[in-house]
Amino acid sequence: MxxxxxxxxxxxxxxxxxxxxxxxxxxxxxxxxxxxxxxxxxxxxxxxxxxxxxxxxxxxxxxxxxxxEISPPEAYLLLHCGIGTIKSLSLSTPCELERKIGRLERNLRTKSETDITLNLLKEWIKRANQVQKSI
CATH class of the missing domain: 1.10.10 (Arc Repressor Mutant, subunit A)
Structure with missing residues (x-):
């Protein structure tokens, strides 16, 4: 295999x-x-x-x-939602990201295979802010 x-x-x-x-x-x-x-x-x-x-x-x-530490499919989903850098992720809000992901899913008429919650989005933004501060 x-x-x-x-x-x-x-x-x-x-x-x-x-x-x-x-x-x-x-x-x-x-x-x-x-x-x-x-x-x-x-x-x-x-x-x-x-x-x-x-x-x-x-x-x-x-x-x-x-x-x-975002999985590749989740990162690909972020790219499709217009979030292409760590800086743009750090400047986003969880609600905004959730809205963008929802809009993308409605436009594609499909549900993403990733299990993305509001808490997970908060965690991503928190990590992005930490990375931005260390730069």
């Missing part, structure tokens, strides 16, 4: 990025979270099928996983 890595949760439209990172043995969220803009631009230049936005999304998800 194939072992799960950080990139396995990504949908099919990330196939080129997943393939590139797998070939380069960059499947660890620690390594992916440390990618600079220059690194991302170089990856895109070496492998033009890798989308710049997708590469930045993967880095953002890895940063959320590393710094806030």
């Amino acid at each position: 194939k072992s799960k890595n950080f990139l396995d949760f990504l949908p099919n439209n990330f196939r080129h990025e997943k393939s590139f990172f797998t070939q380069k043995n960059l499947t660890d969220f620690e390594k992916l979270s440390n990618l600079s803009d220059l690194d991302i631009n170089n990856i895109q230049r070496k492998s033009p099928l890798c989308g710049l936005n997708n590469l930045k999304k993967i880095r953002a998800i890895a940063i959320f996983k590393k710094e806030i």
Whole structure:
């Protein structure tokens, strides 16, 4: 059975990025979270099928996983709700996030597979504030 890595949760439209990172043995969220803009631009230049936005999304998800300890699917959900950085998460309120997630689910006519509660959102914002203060 194939072992799960950080990139396995990504949908099919990330196939080129997943393939590139797998070939380069960059499947660890620690390594992916440390990618600079220059690194991302170089990856895109070496492998033009890798989308710049997708590469930045993967880095953002890895940063959320590393710094806030949010699971990749939850981080992906935050990205779809317009929360792309730890700073933007720290400036949000739990009610605002809950409203954005609810709106996204209604627009997609689906319920997310993650079990996100108001208390969990408060915890994420608290951790984001702690990370922001340490920067």
